[in-house]
Amino acid sequence: MDPHVNPEEQHMAPPLSRRTLLQSAILAAAVPGIGGGVVAAASAVTLPPPAAWTLRPFPLDTVKLGSGIFAGKRQLMLDHARGYDVNRLLQVFRANAGLATGGAVAPGGWEGLDGEANGNLRGHYTGHFLTMLSQAYASTGEQAYADKIRTMVGALTEVREALRSDPRMLAVTGKWGGAHENVRGSYQYVDLPAAVLGGAAAITLSVWVKPTHNANWQRAFDFGNNTTRYMYLATRNANGVPRFAITTNGPGGEQALNGTAALPLNQWSHLAVTISGSTGTLYVNGTAVAQNTSMTLNPSVLGTLTNNWLGRSNFSGDPVFAGAFDEFNVWSRALTAAEITSLQTNEAKNSSAGLGNLASYYFFATTGGTFADASGRGLTATLRRTWGGPSHPGFLAAYPETQFIELESMTSGDYTRVWAPYYTAHKILKGLLDAHLATDDARALDLASGMCDWMYSRLSKLPDATLQRMWGIFSSGEFGGIVETIVDLHSITGKAEHLALAKLFDLDKLIDACTANTDILDGLHANQHIPIFTGYVRLYDATGESRYLTAAKNFWGMVIPQRMYGIGGTSTAEFWKARGVIAGTISDTNAETCCAYNLLKLSRMLFFHDQDPKYMDYYERGLYNQVLGSKQDKADAEKPLVTYFIGLKPGHVRDYTPKQGTTCCEGTGMESATKYQDSVYFKKADNSALYVNLYSPSTLTWSEKGVTVTQTTDYPREQGTTLTFSGSRAAFELKLRVPSWAAGGFKVTVNGSAVSGTPAAGSYFTVSRTWQSGDTVRVTIPFRLRVEKALDDPSLQTLFYGPVNLVGRSTSTSYLPVGLYANAALSGDLLPTLTPVSGKPLHYTLGGTEFAPFFEGTEDPTHAYVQRAEPRVVFGNTDSGVVNPARSDGTTLLDEIWAAAPFADKSALVTRVRSVVNAWVAAGLLGQADGEKVVSTAQGATFVP
CATH class of the missing domain: 2.60.40 (Immunoglobulin-like)
Structure with a gap:
């Protein structure tokens, strides 16, 4: 199913008309995605509720948030969404399709070609943003969000159309009128006929270039058969300066000419190379910058070459030239220095050199993808993409189909080659579906449906063994929550192929294990697997196959509480460790925020089927703590300010601009902050x-x-x-x-x-x-302070006041020793041991350390877990002077006494103290005299009710 090539030759108008054509071409390309197909804002579309759901959610527009911590956090995100230029998000899509980007700068991080793995995940963030805008519009009704959605959907419609066509010239203002630009990320190059060099022994090659990026080894031209026999002119070599080289024996045999200075970016520069006899000369802007008088190679010894390219290298790892070309000429003689000088101030046809007699390309403006040869030899050049093309019907992405194709033969993950293409497809698909649901834009539905048609056309042709292998690969085979979205789309389109497509993502090994309640999560990538199960629940809804729902419920129980931190998060450095290991995994890379986002979705969906309160208990925990705490409490126009990891290591400072921005967690963070009300x-x-x-x-x-x-x-400031x-x-x-x-x-x-x-x-x-x-x-709902103990180390504890996780704020990088029984209330509430901070609700101090709600998005160093330390037996702030003894399992005398709380009155507490003390004395764990001191201290202490 490799992409096919189906070029259509188009005959060009005469070069004399190029300025007129250029003007119209630039006007047409100035605002892609905005001009046509404007859709007025419409009422929202509602997905038909699954019959299997015994409960139903309310649409976002029917639940309005009042003032409070959720509204405050949401407003920060709404402001970010309103102010962000969506053309920046669309840049990578337009570039990939060879469309004008209007000078927009792509977001950094994972969305740019210079980000991690060369931007192999680019496009995912655009999907998140569409979802955020859709939720923002549904929640507020603000037209600004609908307008941005309309712009994005229009642009993506144009992108898909362009990807389905042969590449077309992107006309820009050139040195002499018109020029062709290769937008960085477009994978485009100009293919010249095999006869272009004409077997000449003496030669001159001349070209105007306007580089827009400083990557080394970009080619102005490269003529060759492979990486052994070739002749190229690089705009930048390893030292960043122009280099000409010719060889019949690979890099080691290159005879070369190197420039002395880098070409300026975004400016026109003229490059020329002459070879005559044993002398080769490199000119930059009319000045000879390098000469080699010992050359034994010239184009005639290369023979007829198969790869004759402008902008592309015969070395596959080299970047495609990013920038513009104007006037490429080839002469079968060495121009004089005076003729080279003449080319600096004149078009070739008006210079003393004249047009190249072997090849001459004006790059006059055209709506097609071929360039006429003005030399008289009729060597028409063709614009092509390195990955072939056009794409298959329905394909839409910010990179070529090659990642999807390569995944089908991979046996192990390598994100520098293939980075979760179906995960990225899911984000785009979800964003489009949400856009349709929010605005009733039929174009968004058509794009989403087309993507599913395209995926089905690929995946349905693969053997099941190939699919199983693909989906088990980290992280290249990660597909996120795509199944959920496909099933949702199917509920609208009714296409049988779409439901069949959803089932092609079955990862049987995982489903079978979870159906049997066999825990195989140790070592798995957490967020690669959590969203899988929201899809499987939806497959149960659509098919009635019980294994999907059973697997999802059992899976949930393997994570919560077995691999859950107090804030509701899970994972360490994105992966799961052994069941029940919490203290043993504490680090600065805990609790990937995407994991919490997807666990909330899964909990919510399971609750629709089974009203077990544990699902909504978890939902409150994750929402009020990790999700709220993952959003920084300040405004930013460039970034959503959401954490990736929330480290639980002592003294950890949250990073709200992770990995230079645009990560998966920032994407889900944008979504979370615009749907806080979805489960109230x-x-x-x-x-x-x-x-x-x-x-x-x-x-x-x-x-x-x-x-x-x-x-x-x-x-939760009010009880x-x-x-x-x-x-x-x-x-x-x-x-x-x-x-x-x-x-x-x-x-x-x-x-x-x-x-x-x-x-x-x-x-x-x-x-x-x-x-x-x-x-x-x-x-x-009265709150009380309580602790939750790490499953594998009861002494490592996290503090909760009602639903709120309280974290210590301290620069210490060691666990804070905390004692809480000193003034515990008869109810068992540990709060009286702490001192409230005046004017700051839910803030307390203990031993000089301030404890504050986790949900506050600050950059304070925090301690989510503390080391429980109760060295002496204290009641009502009265110290008995007795060391607090412990059993072999770590349970202390005070632990056992307070385990019976609440106490009806002081007498009941004293009775409990006497009973436990007697048992410990009898067991030899406490001396008789010390036991009497403990009882008498309890009798004399004053307790808070």
Whole structure:
């Protein structure tokens, strides 16, 4: 299925008309993607809900965020989205298609040719950005976002059309009127006929070039058969200066001429080479800069050559020339110095040299891809792409099809050659689908559907063994959440091929293991596999095949809590370690942010099928901690300011501009920040119940019930929320999530009256009634400070106050020793040991260290985990003077005493102290006298309730 070449020869107009044609060509190319096909903003399109979902989400436009931490973070991202020039994102797509880029500069990092792996992932960020814009438009209704979507969809439509065609001249202003530009990243070159050198012994080659990039070994021209027999003129050699070389014996046999200074970028320079007898001369801008009087080689000894190229090297690793060409002439004699000088101020036809008698190309403006030869020999030149072409129908990317083709024969990963092309395709596909759903732009749907048609045409022809091998390769075979998006698209198109395509991404080894609940995650790349399962859940929805859903549920349980850090993140340096190893993996590369994003999606999707509260407990944990904390709390026009890794190593400082920008995590971070409200409320499929999953200031418009629900709260700075109903009378169950950490005191009132029943932690509390306008529900959720212990080291702990992870702020790079029992409350709340910071909600100090919410996006050095240290037995801030003894497993006397909390009163606590002390004394773990001191200290201490 290699791309095919199907050039169409086109005859050019006479060179005399080139200035007129140039003017019209530049005008036509000035604003690609903006001129035609303008689509007015339209109402959103809704995906048909899967019948298998017992719960349904609400569209983003029906849930409005109120002021609070989510709205504040979101506004930073909305401002970034509104101000960013999307033509920068489109630059890599337009360049790849050989279209004008309007001078736009591609984003850095993974989106540029100079980024990691030469930008082999470029285009993915554009997909993320489209999704962000779509969510921003759906959430706010701001036309600015729809306008940007329209621009991007229009440009991508033009890009796909260009990729399906033979390359065409990109006309720019030249030295003498018109010129052809090779946009960097276009893979284009000019192919000359085999007879171009004419077997001449004496020769002059002359060309005007305007380099736009400083990569070494770009060729002005290269005539050869291979890397043994050739003649080239490089605009930059290894030292950055022009070099001419001719050889019949490879690089070691080159006879060369080297310039003395680099050619300036973005300026026209004239290069000429003459060979006559044993003398070769290199001219730069009319001045002879190098001469070799001992040359034994000339074009006649090379014979007829097969590869005669402008802008391309016979060495495949060399870059294609980036810049413009004007007037390439070849003469069968050595021009004099005076003739070379004449070419500096005149077109060749008006100079003393005249037009080249072997070849002469004006590069006059044309809408085609061929260039007429003015020498009279009729040697028409053709514009081509190094990867062949045109592309297959439906293909759309910011790089050629070659990555997809090469993956099919790979047996191991090498991201410098192939870097997750189907992952990148997923991001683009998702962005287009979201654009269609947000704006009803039919072009976006056509592009998305075409991409799936194209993928099916490739993958359906491959043996299953090839597919299984491909999808198991790190990271070249990574395909992200593409299955989910394909199934979503299928729900719109109804094309059988699209559902069949989704199943071609089955990774059977993984599905089978997870279906059997066999944990094989150790050593796997985390984010390569998490989003796979959102797709498999959607395949279950579409096919009813239970193995997909079973595998997804079991997989979730292998990650949460087995490989989960307290903030909800997972992975170390992108990979999973052995099950249950948390303390043993703490580093500065923990918790890749994409992993949290995708775990939230998976948890949400599983909850639609199975209303197990654990899924939404996790959702709250991941959202309120890692996801919120991954976004820096400041504005930036250039970057979204989102972390890649969130290191949990002591003293780690978060990096909000990772890897020079435009990473996968910055992409998912943009998406997260524009859909914070997507899981606050769900409804039962039959509209008989409303689930309140998150306590977040928001307003829900439930059209089917004619009801508006306004949630007023400053949660998590407030320990509770208020829900106010307006609109029509409506009967339904209100299901309020009781967090698993809410050990006691969860209370609900309706219109001031307590609702009967005992809410259980880790459940949903149901209030069933006919609701009417003015009804008010008050939910009280008392917080308490608690710790969560690392599974493999109970002494390594992270602090939580309600849903909020509290991190120490300290420059120390060692674990902070923290004692929390000193003034623990009878309820078991450890908070009284800490001191509140005045005027700063959720900020506390302990032992001179400030503890603050993880969700605050600062650059303070943080300690997410601390070393629990309770060296002495202390009650109510009264020190017994007794060393706190420990069992062999690390459990201390105080641990065992406080494990029985809450205590009804002080007497109950003292009774517990006496019982535990007696047991420890009997076991020889505590001396009798020390035991009596412990009991008496507890009796004399004053405790917070």
